[in-house]
Amino acid sequence: MAELNTGDGGGGKGGKVRSKKQSSKVDLTAMVDLAFLLITFFMLTTSLSKPQSMDLSLPDKDDDPTKNKDIKVDENRTMTVILGENNKLTYYMGLLSSPIAGPKDIAYGKDGIRREVLKRKKSVLEYSASLGKPKNGIIVIIKPTKKSTYRNLVDMLDEMAIAGVDTYAIVPEFSPEEAKLAGLPQ
Amino acid sequence: MAKIKMKKKSTSTDMTAMCDVAFLLLTFFILTATAKVPEALPVDMPSSTVQSKLPDSDLAIITIGKGKDGKSKVFFDIKGREIRKKTLEGMGAKFGVTFSEEDKEKFALMDDFGVPVTSLKQIIDMKAADRVKAEQPGIPFDSIDNQLKEWLLVSRRATIDLDDKELQIAIKGDAKEEYPQIKKIMDILQDQKINSFNLVTGMRGKDF
Numbered sequence: 227m228a229e230l231n232t233g234d235g236g237g238g239k240g241g242k243v244r245s246k247k248q249s250s251k252v253d254l255t256a257m258v259d260l261a262f263l264l265i266t267f268f269m270l271t272t273s274l275s276k277p278q279s280m281d282l283s284l285p286d287k288d289d290d291p292t293k294n295k296d297i298k299v300d301e302n303r304t305m306t307v308i309l310g311e312n313n314k315l316t317y318y319m320g321l322l323s324s325p326i327a328g329p330k331d332i333a334y335g336k337d338g339i340r341r342e343v344l345k346r347k348k349s350v351l352e353y354s355a356s357l358g359k360p361k362n363g364i365i366v367i368i369k370p371t372k373k374s375t376y377r378n379l380v381d382m383l384d385e386m387a388i389a390g391v392d393t394y395a396i397v398p399e400f401s402p403e404e405a406k407l408a409g410l411p412q
Numbered sequence: 413m414a415k416i417k418m419k420k421k422s423t424s425t426d427m428t429a430m431c432d433v434a435f436l437l438l439t440f441f442i443l444t445a446t447a448k449v450p451e452a453l454p455v456d457m458p459s460s461t462v463q464s465k466l467p468d469s470d471l472a473i474i475t476i477g478k479g480k481d482g483k484s485k486v487f488f489d490i491k492g493r494e495i496r497k498k499t500l501e502g503m504g505a506k507f508g509v510t511f512s513e514e515d516k517e518k519f520a521l522m523d524d525f526g527v528p529v530t531s532l533k534q535i536i537d538m539k540a541a542d543r544v545k546a547e548q549p550g551i552p553f554d555s556i557d558n559q560l561k562e563w564l565l566v567s568r569r570a571t572i573d574l575d576d577k578e579l580q581i582a583i584k585g586d587a588k589e590e591y592p593q594i595k596k597i598m599d600i601l602q603d604q605k606i607n608s609f610n611l612v613t614g615m616r617g618k619d620f
Binding site for chain 2: 251253254255257258261262264265268269277278279280281282283284285286287309370371372373374375376377378379380381383384387388398
C-alpha cells in the first residue's frame with residue numbers, strides 16, 4: 227500500500243529541482259494486525275468471568291435426636307415440592323392427606339413452577355393477613371428424591387431466589403404416600 | 413488551456429489511533445490475564461440467575477463429578493498459597509507422610525487434586541500437563557476413610573491460623589450428579605458445623 231499522500235498539488239512549476247518530501251508516516255497496518263491478533267488471543271485465554279455462586283444456609287444438625295424439636299407450622303402455609311426422576315416435579319399445598327392443591331406434576335421454569343410459587347405466595351400472604359400475622363409467608367419444602375439430580379436442586383433453589391421465598395427447607399425424607407407419588411420403591 | 417488535475421486520493425488510512433487503542437487493550441488483557449488451566453475433573457455446572465460471585469481468597473472448592481469411568485469423584489482445591497502450604501503440612505503430619513519444602517512449594521502452585529494423601533506426592537511430582545491427563549481416583553470420603561473431612565478440618569484450621577478468618581466452602585457439582593452424592597458432601601460439612609456454604613453455578617440469561 228502506498229501512502230504518499232503528502233499532496234502534490236501546488237508543487238513547483240517549471241524546471242525547478244524538487245526535493246522530494248519524505249513522508250513522515252509509517253505503515254502501521256501490520257502492527258495493528260499483530261496487535262489485534264494478540265488481543266484476540268489474550269481475550270480467549272483469559273477467564274474473564276469468575277464463576278457465580280449461590281449461598282446456601284442449612285439449619286443446625288444435631289445427631290442427638292432428643293434435641294431435635296419438631297417445629298409445628300400451619301399446614302396452610304406449606305408447599306411441598308418433590309423433585310423426582312427425569313426432571314419430574316410434583317407439588318402440593320398443605321398436607322398430603324388433605325391437600326389444598328395438587329398433588330400435581332408441573333414443569334420447571336417460568337411457566338411452570340414459578341407461576342405456581344408466585345401465586346401460592348400471594349395467597350398465603352392473604353391468608354396470613356386475615357389471621358392478623360401478615361409477615362408469615364409461604365414455606366416451601368423441597369424434597370429431592372434419590373434419583374433427582376443436582377441440577378434439579380439448584381433450579382429449585384434458584385426459583386426460590388427469583389420468587390423471593392425466604393423460608394424453604396431441603397428435606398430428603400419421604401412418607402410412604404409421598405414415596406408413591408414420587409415413584410420411589412417403598 | 414489549464415488542465416484540471418484530479419487530486420489523487422490516498423487509499424491508506426491513518427492507523428495511528430487504531431494502533432494506540434489496540435495496544436492499550438492488549439496491555440490491559442495481558443496484565444489481567446490469568447492463564448486458564450484445564451481442570452483435572454471437568455464438570456458441567458448447573459446454571460442459576462444469582463449474581464453474586466465467588467470470593468477470591470480463603471476459599472476451598474469441593475468439586476464433585478463423574479470421571480471417565482462413570483464413578484463419582486471428589487476433588488479438592490484451596491485458594492491461597494500460604495494456606496495450601498500449611499494445609500499440606502498438617503495433612504502430612506496427620507497421615508504420616510513427609511513432604512519436603514520443595515513439595516510444599518509445588519503444591520502451593522497446583523490446582524485441584526483428587527488423590528488419597530498417600531499418593532499425593534506422585535501428583536505433586538508430575539508436570540502440570542500430566543496431572544490433568546492422570547486418572548486421579550478422587551479423594552476418599554466414605555465412612556471408612558474420610559479424607560475429605562480431614563482436608564476440610566486441616567485447611568480450616570490453617571486459614572484461622574494464618575488469616576484469622578473462617579474458610580469459605582464452595583461446592584462445585586456436576587449438573588447430572590445425583591442428589592445423594594451431594595447430600596453426602598453436605599453432611600460432611602454439616603458434621604463440622606459448616607451450615608453455610610456456596611454452590612458454584614454458571615450464568616443464565618436474565619429472561620429465564
